[in-house]
Amino acid sequence: MKTIFESAREVPVRYEPHVLVIGAGLTGVCAAVAAARAGADTLLVEHSQMLGGVATAGLMASFNNRFITADGAQVVRGIPAEIVDGLVALGGARPDWRRPNLPHIPFDPELLQIVLIRMLRDAGVVVLFGSAAVAAGQESPKVAVILENKAGREAVLTDAVVDATGEAVVAAHLQVEHDESRPAGASLEFRMAGVDLALFFDHFRRHPEDFAENIDVATEFEDFVRNWMELGVFHLPHGGGEMMRPIQDAIRRGEYFKQRGSATGLDAFGFYGTADRDTVIVNTGFFEVDSLDPLGISRAVMEARERCFEAAELLRQVMPGFEQAYVVQTAPELGVRISRRIHGEMTLTRRQLEAGEEFDDVVGVQARMRQVERAEQRLSASELPYRIMLPRGAPRLLVASGKTVSTEPRGLLRAEVTCMVVGQAAGVAAARAASAARSPSQIAVQQIQQALLRQDVYLGSDERLRRLGVK
Numbered sequence: 150m151k152t153i154f155e156s157a158r159e160v161p162v163r164y165e166p167h168v169l170v171i172g173a174g175l176t177g178v179c180a181a182v183a184a185a186r187a188g189a190d191t192l193l194v195e196h197s198q199m200l201g202g203v204a205t206a207g208l209m210a211s212f213n214n215r216f217i218t219a220d221g222a223q224v225v226r227g228i229p230a231e232i233v234d235g236l237v238a239l240g241g242a243r244p245d246w247r248r249p250n251l252p253h254i255p256f257d258p259e260l261l262q263i264v265l266i267r268m269l270r271d272a273g274v275v276v277l278f279g280s281a282a283v284a285a286g287q288e289s290p291k292v293a294v295i296l297e298n299k300a301g302r303e304a305v306l307t308d309a310v311v312d313a314t315g316e317a318v319v320a321a322h323l324q325v326e327h328d329e330s331r332p333a334g335a336s337l338e339f340r341m342a343g344v345d346l347a348l349f350f351d352h353f354r355r356h357p358e359d360f361a362e363n364i365d366v367a368t369e370f371e372d373f374v375r376n377w378m379e380l381g382v383f384h385l386p387h388g389g390g391e392m393m394r395p396i397q398d399a400i401r402r403g404e405y406f407k408q409r410g411s412a413t414g415l416d417a418f419g420f421y422g423t424a425d426r427d428t429v430i431v432n433t434g435f436f437e438v439d440s441l442d443p444l445g446i447s448r449a450v451m452e453a454r455e456r457c458f459e460a461a462e463l464l465r466q467v468m469p470g471f472e473q474a475y476v477v478q479t480a481p482e483l484g485v486r487i488s489r490r491i492h493g494e495m496t497l498t499r500r501q502l503e504a505g506e507e508f509d510d511v512v513g514v515q516a517r518m519r520q521v522e523r524a525e526q527r528l529s530a531s532e533l534p535y536r537i538m539l540p541r542g543a544p545r546l547l548v549a550s551g552k553t554v555s556t557e558p559r560g561l562l563r564a565e566v567t568c569m570v571v572g573q574a575a576g577v578a579a580a581r582a583a584s585a586a587r588s589p590s591q592i593a594v595q596q597i598q599q600a601l602l603r604q605d606v607y608l609g610s611d612e613r614l615r616r617l618g619v620k
Contacts, residue, residue: 160295160304166192166275167583168576169294169307171282174202175565176549176572177313178265179228183576184311185272187600189583191576192305193274194296196281199481200265201258202315204565208338208480210258210430211384211421213366214251215515215566221249224514224530227606228268229569235264243381243423251376252366253384255421255430285310285322290586292545294319308583310546311575316440317489317553325540326492328559330441335485337436337453340478341461341471342428346383349420349429349470353385360385361392365419381424387432390418395467405463411436411449412456428477433460440485450483486560491548493555494590495536502561508534509617510594512574514607515567532609533562535594538575544588549575570606577601595619 168184170177173195181193203209212233216225223230233254236242241260269276277296280303284295294305312319320327353360353373360370365386376382390396396416399405407416414435422429434456436449457479464471505517511532537555538547548554549572551562562571577600582589598608598619614620 158302160302162306163303164192164275164305166190166305166307168192168309168311168579169194169292169305170311170313170576171294171319172202172313172315172550173200173276174313174315174550174568175204176202176551176568177311178269179569179572180311180313180549180576180579181274182228182268182272183573183604184580185274186604187577187580189580191272191274192277192307193269194277194280194282194305196279197481198278200262200269203484205258205262206480206482207484208258208340208430208478209432209484209565210256210261212254212256212566213564214246214254215564217247217249217251218516218529219249221247222530223247224516224607225566225570227601227604228573229566231268232261232264232569235268236260239263240425243425245380248376248380250372251380251382252368252372252386253382253421255382255384255423257426282314282318282322285319287323287543287545308545308586309579309589311572311579312546312548312553313550313572313575315485315488315550315552317491317548317550320491320540320543320546320548320553321489323543323546325543325546327540328490328492330439330488332437332439333485333487334435335438335440335449335483336432336434337450337457337483338430338432338480339457339461339476340428340430341464341474342477343474344422344427344429345470345473346422346424346427346429347470349468350377350383352469356394359393361389364388377424383420383422383424383429385418385420387419388417389420390416390433393418393468396463399463399467404466405459409456409459410452412452415456415460418460431460431464436483438483438485440488446483453483454479486563487552489553490559491540491553491555493537493548494539494541495534496555496557497534497537497561498557499561502531505529505531507613508532510535511608511617512578512594512597512601513570514609515564515570533567533571533574535574535578535597538571539590544590545582547575547579547589573604573606574601577604
């Protein structure tokens with residue numbers, strides 16, 4: 150590969166916050182709000198001009214309900230629950246979402262941005278859009294991060310950095326130990342308006358054999374019916390199109406395709422919507438791309454937008470309720486499921502997560518979802534340890550994206566609700582580290598846990614808290 154040499158230059162230091170958060174997806178917003186509420190002067194930097202990441206730019210506008218256990222206990226509180234309640238208050242999500250048999254919480258992605266804007270503003274977070282982190286280095290005892298935007302290059306000097314990007318961008322610039330990105334499944338979601346969801350629902354009432362039970366976020370048919378009838382929530386699990394007779398008949402007739410161009414799984418068809426809207430999010434089709442390959446991403450995005458309109462036309466032709474529907478939005482960004490993964494002070498495994506293993510450095514909890522293979526109900530809760538976000542070799546850095554923290558397999562914690570939990574923990578830890586002028590790994594975890602409890606984060610029962618020594 151040919152190379153050129155850049156001349157050395159001085160970069161002006163424009164900002165010197167206590168805490169710098171890179172990436173304004175759900176993880177980054179929760180981290181920034183948590184850090185600011187913990188008393189830190191906080192700067193949140195985002196390469197686009199949109200808050201919410203996958204939930205808005207990726208149009209994955211439905212939270213996998215890891216808030217509630219099978220017995221109805223709410224184990225995710227704090228900022229993530231505030232966000233859902235904020236959506237409800239604006240009419241952007243359905244009330245009564247605290248139900249154990251509600252697998253997904255669909256929401257309005259535009260109103261989510263309003264909720265996030267107000268939370269950041271109320272917390273006093275400074276937000277900088279249109280800026281990408283292009284370099285970073287240790288400037289002991291601080292970290293220097295170089296940003297590039299339309300104004301040129303600007304430097305940030307900070308006491309603690311939270312890398313909330315889905316690609317572990319800052320971690321890579323700081324050359325911490327990590328696994329590089331690799332090709333993985335990616336999807337471009339789209340939204341249709343003019344949908345008669347009641348008529349669409351009625352199709353499944355008349356043809357229950359078309360409903361795919363216990364796939365993806367495993368859902369029983371009776372829960373699907375109850376959630377629509379009682380809560381006005383429409384959730385058809387991703388992959389459900391493989392059981393929908395009208396779609397499969399169209400494929401057999403040669404009117405539609407499981408695979409076309411670079412896309413596969415074009416009959417996956419997950420649907421997310423609510424009774425008070427005539428819109429529905431549609432999730433179908435996969436591309437194998439490396440999130441760090443700009444040309445590959447560009448090709449996939451262009452092709453994916455065409456595939457979205459083809460899928461929409463199929464729905465208009467064969468599915469009741471879609472006769473007058475039309476595409477109102479394709480996702481601004483392709484949703485890539487995995488990318489880089491750091492090597493943390495600990496690696497959380499799937500076995501540990503599913504077994505509900507306890508950790509002395511627990512900084513958050515998520516409801517364990519039923520396993521598709523065994524079709525079990527959600528059991529109880531899984532603890533999330535602090536050490537998975539502490540990379541080796543970068544003492545002032547926390548990595549908080551569920552895609553990039555230290556897990557096996559990678560992306561184990563990429564669900565949106567879990568990302569918010571991890572983000573809040575990282576923000577609190579960064580604020581504590583900045584105030585003490587120490588690295589995040591040097592802060593006693595009990596101090597972080599106590600600060601999280603003050604922000605209404607659930608870390609376990611009273612008996613569990615006593616064993617942790619924080620009650």
